[in-house]
Amino acid sequence: MDTTPEPPQPQLQPSARPPEAEPEPERPESSAPSAPSEGAEQQPPDRPEHPPRPGYDPPPAHAPRAPWGDGVRFAFGTLTVLPVRGTRWDREAAHAGMLCAPLAGLAVGLCAAAVGGVLLFLGGGPLLAAVATAAIPAVLTRGLHLDGLADTADGLGSGKPAEDALRIMKRSDIGPFGVITLLFVLLGQVAALAELYGEDWAHGAVGAAVAGVAARCALTLAARVGVPAARPEGLGAAVAGAVPWRSAGVVAAVTVVGCAVVAVPFGPYAVVLNAFAALAALAAAELLLHHCHRRLGGVTGDVFGALAEAAATTALVVLTFG
Template identity: 70%
Template sequence: MPEPSATSSPAPWPDGLRFAFGTLTVLPVRVTRWDRAAARGGMLCAPLAGLVVGACAAALGVLLLRLGAGPLLAAVATVAVPAALTRGLHLDGLADTADGLGSGKPAEDALRIMKQSDIGPFGVLTLVLVLLAQVAALAQAFGGSWARGALAAVVSATAARLALTLAARDGVPAARPEGLGAAVAGVVPTGGALAVAVAVVAAAGAGGACLGAYDTVRAALAVVAAVAVAELLLRHCTRRFGGVTGDVFGGLAETAATTALVVLSLGR
């Protein structure tokens, strides 16, 4: 994937939306502009792509519940939808990042391990644990009510893409000169990233308000916790690899989604 060319002209929001949906989902959206300005708009719009992915996941889970399926099957289907809508790229990135970090090797060797097509033991173990955690948390949410399950699916998917917005902010370097990591590294102004984060936290709280005051606080805290844990991983990867890669972005998204689901499963 080529690095976007530098440009001084801002990209119209439609270009940013196309960039977000065209690079972060498999939805049939054509990326018509490929430069730093479009990448900036795309990463600022990333939570909107997450909102759509989460809504699709929630819809399938709720449909299965309405058809008589149990919470566990609904949870499995809900977890499967984001994987399908990203061609499993975020899960693949999570596994590759785990292999790179787990190797204990210098940055150059770790990055080479991450580019290999196979998945090592660290990656397999991480995938199993993360998917189990996501399914368990969603099963508990759907067991409470279809609305809580749907809220968990939407909030977690949106928080996952918010982590990407924050990871693409100023000052976060790319580990390689090519790939999606290089394409979006440092394109988002820090102030813009923080503004998007505040908006997503507020929206999550508003969604939780439909279920009560407790869910208002829990949904907002789920997003805060998700981006906080993703930030810890981001800083660790930046120290270990010298910057971010497309795999790291995938790992951040899955880490944030899992954290949000765990928080949403706590309490009553």
């Protein structure tokens, strides 16, 4: 018997499937959203798309700001001739400077009261002290506010359209409307101050201070947002719309309260009278501002001067009541 082992028989492999791809089994439907492809934006479900971005940048919510030191220098350098070195004259400094305008008015009023007090101490009468007190603000502003009052009176009194009225206001001469307005305004200021000094120096000094602060506070309100400049150049264009409404309202409220507080030594009636004088001064300036806005299309440097003189005169006249 042959004991030689037989060679192993090769095991048959199962036949390979043809190279055709097998159909992918159907996946059960699922409520879960399919994963987004890489790089595709994901949109939250059931939420509307954002509106397209406008082609311009919206204006800032608040006016530009500058340090208060720059604002004080801007206010004193623009509204007085006191030796204050201004370092900035841009829009940011104009914003802070117009908020500090009542401080410049307080300094002018105190200087005027000091001169009136010196004359009274030297033996001068109330009328002479009143004339000096009314003259000091003109000296400390180089007469710019009085000049603005005269020019505004000429422009408004002409009865001509805005362009012609602005052209009249820009002239260097003063017409009949300006002369008459200056005459009565200065007479009213001197008469009111003489009556206040007739009581004592303290009443005259408080009157001068209240008139100065209220006059410059009227400029702060006139520089608020929404009041345009009538010309593209000049002081009006530099400060027009530089003060937000809320800031202007805060300055006005502080001014009225401050004017009332300084009258505390004179009694409750004086406190109420001083507050009413400040409110009346700001109201008179607002009426004039509204008229100038309607007739001229906005404010100018001359209009700012007219507003200051109108507010100061109104405050002094009201302080003589009672």
